Amino acid sequence: MDLGNVGILGNPVPKRSHGAVSHLALDIGGSLIKLVYFSRNSEYSMKDKEEKSSNESLLVSSGEKNYPLIEGSLHFAKFETSKINDCLEFIQRNQLHLSGCERLGDTASDKCIIKATGGGAYKFADLFKEKLGICLDKEDEMDCLVAGANFLLKAVHQEAFTYMDGQKEFVQIDHHDLYPYLLVNIGSGVSMIKVDGDGKFERVSGTNVGGGTFWGLGRLLTKCKNFDELLELSHQGNNRVIDMLVGDIYGGMDYTKIGLTSTTIASSFGKAISDNKELEDYKPEDISRSLLRMISNNIGQISYLNALRFGLKRIFFGGFFIRGHAYTMDTISVAVNFWSKGDAKALFLRHEGFLGALGAFVSYEKHGFNDSMVHQLVHQSPISSSHGGYKIHGSQNGELKDNESIECSVYAS
Numbered sequence: 001m002d003l004g005n006v007g008i009l010g011n012p013v014p015k016r017s018h019g020a021v022s023h024l025a026l027d028i029g030g031s032l033i034k035l036v037y038f039s040r041n042s043e044y045s046m047k048d049k050e051e052k053s054s055n056e057s058l059l060v061s062s063g064e065k066n067y068p069l070i071e072g073s074l075h076f077a078k079f080e081t082s083k084i085n086d087c088l089e090f091i092q093r094n095q096l097h098l099s100g101c102e103r104l105g106d107t108a109s110d111k112c113i114i115k116a117t118g119g120g121a122y123k124f125a126d127l128f129k130e131k132l133g134i135c136l137d138k139e140d141e142m143d144c145l146v147a148g149a150n151f152l153l154k155a156v157h158q159e160a161f162t163y164m165d166g167q168k169e170f171v172q173i174d175h176h177d178l179y180p181y182l183l184v185n186i187g188s189g190v191s192m193i194k195v196d197g198d199g200k201f202e203r204v205s206g207t208n209v210g211g212g213t214f215w216g217l218g219r220l221l222t223k224c225k226n227f228d229e230l231l232e233l234s235h236q237g238n239n240r241v242i243d244m245l246v247g248d249i250y251g252g253m254d255y256t257k258i259g260l261t262s263t264t265i266a267s268s269f270g271k272a273i274s275d276n277k278e279l280e281d282y283k284p285e286d287i288s289r290s291l292l293r294m295i296s297n298n299i300g301q302i303s304y305l306n307a308l309r310f311g312l313k314r315i316f317f318g319g320f321f322i323r324g325h326a327y328t329m330d331t332i333s334v335a336v337n338f339w340s341k342g343d344a345k346a347l348f349l350r351h352e353g354f355l356g357a358l359g360a361f362v363s364y365e366k367h368g369f370n371d372s373m374v375h376q377l378v379h380q381s382p383i384s385s386s387h388g389g390y391k392i393h394g395s396q397n398g399e400l401k402d403n404e405s406i407e408c409s410v411y412a413s
Ligand SMILES: Nc1ncnc2c1ncn2[C@@H]1O[C@H](COP(=O)(O)OP(=O)(O)OP(=O)(O)O)[C@@H](O)[C@H]1O
Pocket: 028, 029, 030, 031, 032, 033, 080, 118, 119, 186, 187, 188, 189, 190, 210, 211, 212, 213, 214, 215, 227, 228, 318, 319, 320, 321, 322, 323, 353
């Protein structure tokens, strides 16, 4: 889907022809700020008028009420938290914040309230108030991660997939057999959440060795200027240059008795002990590869251990660390598969980095975009239908591009 010009950090600049933007939601994390907002199709009013009279199914009831169906798109954007001014400018330029404004009777004063989650909803509340006049309505980060994951798994076609040996396979999610699962969100740090139902969850573990560690250490060790460059470097690298393998210790042999092949990493960065080399003697691409492998492996292993603790078979991985990156997903999948002896499965999400922001988005109650309605919407309309359901438009190979949007319909109250 063509979204027009691409703005800062690959963010789409909404076309002028887009209809009104509504329901901006923010997730302000330690590394990145994520935005989700809905825009109506510009042709909405005419089409809606025509269709409302001819097609009663556009009015769907929830409890006592009927809600009209509005077609439009969900948009996604992200900014580095350290460049929060770019984010404020993006919101201002595209007037995204006005969606949250309510005129307060005759007082003529506008009150803009925007749903926000993540630590930055607290840290930057005053800045948003001062620069844009916005009051951030804070939603709990864990609540939002879970709500966002449940929303995606129930409402978005081809959202979850496995990744093994370079093969991506989409997994059809049975809504009635979704719980329990382990949600592992790899942001700056990592949260592991056992999810038992809608709003029913427990954060069972976490680790401080996460995406921030990869990017922070990687930047220091390789002098890379941005995250994607560091990730790109890892493609060309060879981790065996720096990692100490089982074969390095066992004279090229496997340690079969305990199930370790000669190529298994015995000690990440272990070769640097004895190589008599300085940092400059290693290629940045090899450093990046070893670092990515070390962190992904470690997260995969801790995730498996937590899945084992609670007898969970499915582990969904989210967070912007993953970035749809083949080597990262492969490493995590291999770790989960290896430790669980094939019993547990690692699954990835196309909208990996937007769980929190989507959770904040669906927490707007007033436009009826809550989970039970999403549920109804999926039941009412098959995914391929042009009314309702959620269709992803964009790349054919299942990769989410930075400027992609989800075409969808919401119920307005
Ligand atoms: N363009 C980017 N700039 C910086 N980090 C990026 C970028 N793209 C991906 N990342 C990775 O994603 C991580 C941040 O992921 P995410 O946005 O999910 O977490 P966060 O909300 O910022 O962190 P937390 O939830 O711990 O506060 C970074 O630490 C880094 O590893």
